[in-house]
Amino acid sequence: MNIAFFTDSYHPYVSGVVNSIDRFKKELERQGHKVYIFAPAYPAAEEEEGVFRFLSLPAVVQKDFRLAIPLSRKLIPVLKSLELDIIHTHTPFLMGILARYGARKLGIPLVFTFHTLYDKYLHYLPVAGGMITPFLNYYLREYCNSCNLLIAPSAYVERELQSLGINVPVVNVSTGIDLTPFKNNDEEELNHLRKIYKIAEEEKILIFVSRLGEEKNPLFLLQAYHRLIDKYRFRPRLIIVGDGPEREKMESYCQKKGFLEQVIFTGKKKYEEVVKFYKMSTLFVFPSKTETQGLVTLEAMAGGLPVVAVNAAGSSAMVEHGVDGFLVEEDVDEFARAIYRILTDEMIYNKMKKNALKKAEELSIEKMAGRLLAAYKKISNREIEEEAL
Numbered sequence: 560m561n562i563a564f565f566t567d568s569y570h571p572y573v574s575g576v577v578n579s580i581d582r583f584k585k586e587l588e589r590q591g592h593k594v595y596i597f598a599p600a601y602p603a604a605e606e607e608e609g610v611f612r613f614l615s616l617p618a619v620v621q622k623d624f625r626l627a628i629p630l631s632r633k634l635i636p637v638l639k640s641l642e643l644d645i646i647h648t649h650t651p652f653l654m655g656i657l658a659r660y661g662a663r664k665l666g667i668p669l670v671f672t673f674h675t676l677y678d679k680y681l682h683y684l685p686v687a688g689g690m691i692t693p694f695l696n697y698y699l700r701e702y703c704n705s706c707n708l709l710i711a712p713s714a715y716v717e718r719e720l721q722s723l724g725i726n727v728p729v730v731n732v733s734t735g736i737d738l739t740p741f742k743n744n745d746e747e748e749l750n751h752l753r754k755i756y757k758i759a760e761e762e763k764i765l766i767f768v769s770r771l772g773e774e775k776n777p778l779f780l781l782q783a784y785h786r787l788i789d790k791y792r793f794r795p796r797l798i799i800v801g802d803g804p805e806r807e808k809m810e811s812y813c814q815k816k817g818f819l820e821q822v823i824f825t826g827k828k829k830y831e832e833v834v835k836f837y838k839m840s841t842l843f844v845f846p847s848k849t850e851t852q853g854l855v856t857l858e859a860m861a862g863g864l865p866v867v868a869v870n871a872a873g874s875s876a877m878v879e880h881g882v883d884g885f886l887v888e889e890d891v892d893e894f895a896r897a898i899y900r901i902l903t904d905e906m907i908y909n910k911m912k913k914n915a916l917k918k919a920e921e922l923s924i925e926k927m928a929g930r931l932l933a934a935y936k937k938i939s940n941r942e943i944e945e946e947a948l
Contacts, residue, residue: 560592560644560935565658567650569598569610572624573827574770575854576649576674579712579734586735586928595641597654599627611637613654621804629657635664643667644939649674651702659705668938671703672710672732673720676849676872700724707938710931712852713876730934734854735927736919740834741861749839756798756823758839763795763902766840766864768833768855769847771803776846776869776889781809783846783894785816790892791899797822797844800836837862842901845874848889853877861919865911867897883914 564584568577584594596607599615615625638646638661647670648658655671662669677695700723703709709729711717717731753760765784769775777799787793799809799822806824813819828836837843843859843866850856850873856866857877866884868874878884885897901908 560932560939561595561642562587562592562935563595563597563638563641563643563646563658563661565597565646565648565650565654565661567599567627567652567654568624569596569601569604570607571601571603575734575850575852578830578854579672579674580649582734582737582924583928583931586737586924587932590928590932592932593641595643597657599625599654601625613657627653629653631657634661638665645670645935647672647935648706651699655702659702668707668935669705670708670710670935670938671706672712673703673716674712674851676716676719676851696723703727708934710934713873715873715876716851728938730930732930732934733852733857733922733927735922735924736857736861737924738861738919740831741838741919744838748835752835752839758796758823763842764798764840765795765842765844765898766798766800766836766859767844767846768800768836768858769803769845770801771799771805771809773805774847774849775803775805776848777805777809778812779869779889779891779894780844780846781812781816781822782891783844783898784822785818786891786895787898788818788821790895793899793902794818794821795841795898795902798825798836798840799823800825800828800833802827833858834862837864840864842867842898843884844894844898845869846889846894847874848872850874850877857919857922860915863912863916865901865908865915867894867901869894877918879914879918883911883918 564580566580568574587594596610598612600612613627615627618624618626645668646658646662648655649672659669703725704727706727709720709727711720711729711731712733714731717729720729767780771777784797813822837859843864845856845868848869848871853873859866866878868878868886869889870886875886878886880886887893887897
């Protein structure tokens with residue numbers, strides 16, 4: 560099949576959506592299909608074959624994010640030349656509008672993956688955020704109903720879509736995990752990493768991987784970590800991988816509470832490096848309340864890490880309470896207690912570690928790409944034509 564992915568974010572920008580697009584593109588192409596990307600241009604973006612860039616402007620509230628100008632007289636001729644079977648958009652906004660226009664012009668199916676709980680990001684519009692919610696929901700409902708198929712990355716999102724009043728088919732397809740990088744067991748590399756960050760081999764390590772934005776709830780994590788030290792006299796190291804507008808507040812909090820030396824802020828890291836951090840760590844901690852799936856949670860499981868997460872949104876779909884981790888309410892004491900329990904009970908830890916690895920195997924990118932392809936084929940013109948013959 561020839562597939563076009565439309566997206567409002569792509570390399571060099573780093574996000575869960577970009578990671579999802581990247582993984583599906585690589586796996587679909589490994590299986591013999593062709594995937595083209597239509598995305599905003601970034602000043603530092605390298606030219607890539609099969610990636611079509613659109614003029615863009617920096618977002619006012621987030622300077623490293625670009626807003627595409629979704630206009631091009633060449634769009635339809637280019638799409639025709641690619642002989643597309645499916646247009647798959649990963650956004651309902653700028654590039655998503657362009658994707659819908661292209662699909663209608665060419666008369667081919669339009670698929671939309673509902674990656675994001677968009678209403679959870681309205682704090683970036685402090686003046687009008689609350690007023691926008693009804694209009695946002697109306698727009699999302701209208702856009703979704705104009706598609707031929709919706710992809711929900713978790714059962715939670717599938718339920719959210721149903722509550723919006725969607726009347727088109729919805730298929731649950733998680734973003735799978737490429738297990739290959741996790742199978743490299745180079746202890747020398749991990750020991751070198753420990754040495755760089757001055758971590759003793761016997762130390763327990765908590766890890767949080769995320770963009771450091773308010774919606775990810777990172778200050779709650781630090782409050783729970785402080786409680787862990789203060790109440791339980793337990794001092795594992797905490798590695799925070801990622802960057803964002805909340806980082807300065809987080810570092811100030813650590814300084815104020817006197818545990819800055821215990822917390823390691825790595826900043827943004829390439830995926831290969833993040834995998835090493837997972838494999839070096841002991842437990843994944845995830846305070847976010849806005850995930851649709853929690854892709855980093857699955858990555859952590861592939862690294863053999865049990866999870867302690869706030870019981871909300873996508874985390875509840877990814878983590879099975881008491882099996883591969885603990886889901887707790889957004890309560891500092893509960894979160895700290897769950898961390899302490901897992902890390903001080905070897906039997907619980909080993910059981911959860913085993914089950915985490917099993918979960919990652921079940922949600923491999925190979926299996927998820929297969930599920931996506933089956934969904935494509937059900938609505939593709941090609942299959943309809945073949946069946947008619």
